[in-house]
Amino acid sequence: MCGIAGIFANSPERNIDSQILVNMAAIMHHRGPDNYGYCNPKQVGIGMSHARLSIIDLNEARGRQPFILHGGQIIFAHNGEFYDYQRLRGELTMQGVRFETKSDSEIVPHLYLQTGMDHTLRQLRGEFAFSLYDEQTDTLYLVRDRFGIKPLYWSQTANHIVFGSEIKAILAHPEVTPAFDSQGLFHQLIQVMVPGTTAFKGVHQVEPGHMLKITRRNSEFQVETIKYWDMHFPVPAERARHDDEYYITGVRDQLLQAVQLRLNADVPVGCYLSGGIDSCSILGLASAISQEPIRAFTISFDDEAYDEASIAAEMAHAVGAEQDVLKLNADLLYDNFARTIWHTERTIYNTLAVAKLMMSQHVTHHHYKVVLTGEGSDELFAGYPAFRKDMFLHGMEGLHAEQAAEWQHTLSESNKLFQGAMLPKDEYVSSAINRKVGFTPSCLQPWLGCSDLARQLLNDERRAELADYEPGEAIAARLDENYLKDRHPLDKAQYVWIKTMLEGQILTWGGDRVDMANSMEARPAFLDHHLAEFAATIPPELRIRGNNEKYVLKEAMKHLLPTTLYERQKFAFMAPPAHTDDKKWQKLKALFARYASPEQLKQAGLINADYLQYLMEKQENSETPAADKIQIDAILNHVLGVMLLHHHFIEQDLSQLAHDKAQQLGWVV
Template sequence: MCGIAGYLAFKPVGLENGTSTLKAMCDSIQHRGPDADGMFVDPDTGVALGQRRLAIVDLTETGEQPMTSPSGRYCIVYNGEIYGFLDLRQQLIDHGVTFRGTSDTEVLLASMDLWGIRKTLDLVHGMFAFAVLDRQSNRVVFARDRLGKKPLYLGVKGGHLLFGSELKALRAHPAFGTREADRRAQAQYARYAFIPAPLTIYQDVMKLPAGTMVEVQLDAPPVSSQDLVDGLRTFWDLRDRVEACRADPYGDETQALGGIEDALHSAVGERMVADVPVGTFLSGGIDSSLITAMMQEQAAGKVISFTVRFDHDATNEADYAAAIAKHLGTDHHEVTATPEMAFDLLQKLPQVYDEPFADPSAFPTLLVSQLARAQLKVVMSGDGGDESFGGYERYVRMMAMERIGAKLPGPAVSALAASPAFVTNAAAKVLRPLAPTSMRDQITPDRLAKVASIARHPDFRSRYDALFTLWNPPAANCQGVFQTHQLPDGLSSVDKMMLLDSELYLPESILVKADRASMSTGLEIRAPLLDYRVVEAAWRSPDSLRYNGKSGKVALRRLLDKRVPKALYDRPKQGFGIPLNDWLRGPLKSIASDVFASDNLVGEVFDRAQLNKRWSEHLSGTRNWGPHLWVVLMYHFWQEEWLR
């Protein structure tokens, strides 16, 4: 929908200078909202609220922000969409509220006027991040949606509180000052290729975690970002909802499948409400195919669909997507990704992801967003299906590692984990013929080494953390984030993985990738599988409809079976990535070699000896270190862009 930015000076500001500063912050994120801008500056209190608008619902001036509530108490800037807002609007009308326009922003404010901010957060659902000035209580409240679809950064710099949808908005304020990296964030990035909330790459800047809010009193300025972290309040907690759903399960598979279908059908329908056309990303996988099918069922005409093609068999799903599009009758479009495009975008990615971020699928996500934006402002995606319905292949691998860890002697596992590449290569050759035919392709030296490195850990939480770990930072003694997150009792190992993924990997990696790539082009992505009612329906369902011990997404497969022939989608999961290993040995080899020779990367973030070893093994073909090396590349280009 847009981008927001602003600051709290906690003292009077000159109107002209205050507006000029706010404009610079908003202009830095113009790509998020190219249609219009809006600014509010109160020179007496030093409160400045700004927005860049992507007009999707109520395209007239009555939908513009900042917007003030009917009573005048609240003034808001918000990024996102409230789904099902027409029902809430009718409830407010029944209470005597009148409306000037048709936007969800006006409904959000009217609800705050009538019921308050906290109850409104319980009533609304969708994707949102907002800052709202409450004149009556002399405070500003910040909040982020339940699953973390929309971002919000808050920083305490030079006596000011700065906020924005992206870090570049905070950097545009003069009070931001020096750009000093946070060592803890560097360590987490090196481990996981993303930085989990509330950390950010900068000291004294935090990310608002999903499902939380924080209140800032204008007469009590925070001293540091830690004050903001300490003041966080949770208004929706996935762990609490998981426990509640498990305590109130569906009666049987039939009831559960119906509940999931009803919730998803409603979520898709609500996300089709817009004053502009809505398209869809169609990869050819289960999630995007089901979303597209449900969209086409509810659409008046042909749904426009988009996908990325790779000239590489291991990563190309475009033919499957085209076949599904033909079956469903969508108006289908595709773009072909080439190594040359990757080279061109290497310099652009740090501008899009303005803190270190190294998911290789950011590249095709950016390409398909550019393709879609040439025709539309809004698309749907299948994000969220893996985390709630057990769809990741690593769930299968982790269960295998659990069995291996229980059966193999510890010294044997440790020895294999520490073995040079030629030993794991030889072991893979010996074990591959002994495995079932369906699993032989999965027994590779890379996976064997990874299994050994994970299985040697003593408990599930440390093994799961090791599954995600790419680099162990040499100078930062940083405990793994997956080890520190508390979980409800009584969960199976797969349930724990899905919950951890939903709390950490989903909002801090998957949704960051989608938000920045799409919004860099002025495109909004809506994800029906992230509707909290769909998530709760999944957790109320029996295990047999999520991960059944052999495969995941059982319920989604059954729903798709009703709409698409199984032959069009029933194949191993491929993901949405690039042929990274081959590209690093080919067209990206020269630039990667130059980066890895740089002295700027070693010491505080990456170990030189380990980096040299992995790069050498990768070039020789004895191991595939593509994702690990990509982490180093992306950090280098981010550093060159933002720390110079």
């Protein structure tokens, strides 16, 4: 895992400034502290830089990127991992290709030269974001992996396309002026993002499963967005029905292979371990494959209602893993809130993001660079309570009313802690999403349901600008109807989550950004696309059997899991909200006093100070319902996050900050 950055000029005669390229890598030093490299050949108008975290091929000189290959025709920089790359290297070697390194990254430019980009992308397995420039066609490709595990941003200025693994690298370019986009700001306050967007004006994401093909013609850019993969749930006519054992065995075999591939590294590999079956399954399989005990890293919270450490300990003991427990309290969570926003580059609704940043720091302090994680399981096997809710409401034709009511009650009772966050406290209907999907998925309702609160929180100017803006309509416009039409309601709910919450939350502030903040690579084995494509074929009634979510996965992993875990219902993994503990609440208020005082709010011109004060008082009122407090807690975290984004990225001169960082590191050219 690394950080990449680059600049593509609208004319070959515009040479790219070496120090700016290096500065862009330097501001992402946390992503790649082991080495750096850059290239910007004269009279080509392209430059790339790379901050390296060494995991495969630890030889620093040999593995340095960007790669310049085929007589300078190809320039390539990569962030991520390609699995099964040894097989591809072998096939290319048989065709006469000579490799200059042992790096997995080098397979891409050679595959591209041999077979073209379309065929290359079909061959790649893993998590990745890369840039490839082909001088022969004067084309730059910016490519992101199928689920968006690795980030990739870009922006267009008067004369350049600027891109990077993080937004801060783009804002480090002197031609990019940092400013909030009003719609992006609105979505920061309601948690759910519009795919491909950010909080910042003119800064975009390459969407998961997409590539940008940018061709230079007559001093202008032709930017083409091409989808190369999407999550394909079969329509009823395509769905072959097998017996349960076929799907159970298939999941077991595919997951075993995914874990085995992700244990490949030239450094030690550990596992994250919570009390859910996802991380427990990964640890169980990794322990069965490995000849040495696996170190399992567990987060423990100081609130028993949210803590899963004791259940995780049962799993660690069962497989002989070395469990390492990090105990977190309010001081650690809120003292590191501001630092977390610097890395997430978007707001967070819960301090789980801070907890995961603290855990990645803990992991690197114990000299681990790589961990396997359980992210993606709930998306593939319908583990979230919102999926069960949608299945009960829309996907079980003929279900007896009494049985449906009983299951709904069980769902609500087992997820009381998350009503207002993981589950809606009130039904919210978006007519635009209803037209595209057929219903408004429950996963979006808690956040779209915050729209009125968010509007009142915006200052008058921003609110007026968004008077006719409907967030559900903006999200619906980015959903591909070809992957929704005629699908089962559960398929639709999972597809919408994958396009919104998985990429914008789980893999961003719950994944890459807080992992790489401490130079640690997370490998989510469940998001292996071979496993995902198989999981999509599992009939909805086997993903959720009655009131039992993730039925097929549980049966596939039954032999690995202690009885407690096998029988346990899904419990969402969250940090305790601030309102649950006065010490946490006082810590949160102190952060508001530091970064969101009335004077700071007025100067920033983003947030309505009076309405913010009203919400703070409502949160302190003992008569406010619990579900309302959970929703307000999320909103307050978002407001604080907005002000921290303003502090980090608007008030500061990031081009100067990046230059100072390069000077500090000795990266001077």
